[in-house]
Amino acid sequence: MRIIDLSTPVDAKVWEPNPVVHEVLSPAEGAVHMAEGMRDNHGLDFDPAVLPDGELLSLDTMTLTTHTGTHVDAPSHYGTKTSYGTPRHIDELPLDWFIGPGVLLDISDAGTGTIDAARLRRACSDIGHTPGPGEIVLLRTGADVRSGTPAYFTDFTGLDRSATAFLLDLGVRVIGTDAFSLDAPFGHMIREYQRTGDDGVLWPAHFLGREREYCQIERLSNLAALPAPTGFTVSCLPVKLAGAGAGWARAVAIVDES
CATH class of the missing domain: 3.50.30.50 (Putative cyclase)
Incomplete structure (x- = not known):
């Protein structure tokens, strides 16, 4: 088969009549974002530096x-x-x-x-x-x-x-x-x-x-x-x-x- x-x-780098917006939260930024969320929403302190390379997961946000x-x-x-x-x-x-x-x-x-x-x-x-x-x-x-x-x-x-x-x-x-x-x-x-x-x-x-x-x-x-x-x-x-x-x-x- x-x-x-x-x-x-879907590519934000090429021409479109309705432009594509592609925003990326990097794995390192994702770690900080998670730590801030745990503190603000759950009252838990977490140091993202303990993660391998200080990274968690990336997150892509696309507008299209x-x-x-x-x-x-x-x-x-x-x-x-x-x-x-x-x-x-x-x-x-x-x-x-x-x-x-x-x-x-x-x-x-x-x-x-x-x-x-x-x-x-x-x-x-x-x-x-x-x-x-x-x-x-x-x-x-x-x-x-x-x-x-x-x-x-x-x-x-x-x-x-x-x-x-x-x-x-x-x-x-x-x-x-x-x-x-x-x-x-x-x-x-x-x-x-x-x-x-x-x-x-x-x-x-x-x-x-x-x-x-x-x-x-x-x-x-x-x-x-x-x-x-x-x-x-x-x-x-x-x-x-x-x-x-x-x-x-x-x-x-x-x-x-x-």
Whole structure:
């Protein structure tokens, strides 16, 4: 069994539209912090110098959004009103949605903007496989090479309504992308709306989630490392954040090489 990491790291050193703040309490500082807490809260005096090297444990505090790094969007992220009832949060979704056979569709030849259902049908034809219920579709746009730069958030390919509906009609519940979003870049959509007056070009993939219950995995990486378009298992279990519209995930592909 080989495990291929498909996740983008959360890194405070790289550019993000919502900056990540990473504060570290060192092991030495942790020892002092513990001693102060024992004195203030329990009336106990403890000299941290008796610890090996005067160190206890480190503590990391991170400030970030649930949409930083590789994450899974829940239906509640798409809006408060849906045609199928109350949209579920990330902690309320069935775990079996997030472990299943993977299908890799390569759309890396598309430019910035959106692709339609016809393009996805061609991608399925190219690999000789049409996704079905329980399968997790991963879209390789090639955008992950720009991860950590401003261009990652402005130059990528998304799905239009027809493309998203095409996959949902096949019974797919989880759609992943190595781009920032399953929709086109914000600027592209707004310019298209201003040009056409058609509000259907605004966040069509996300807003279809108000009619059809499904999840997106955004900000995947390393899809080029997958050995084949099928024949692997995807695990993208989201962190159990109560009442949240998304949860971080360590997405991996599991390849049986026996």
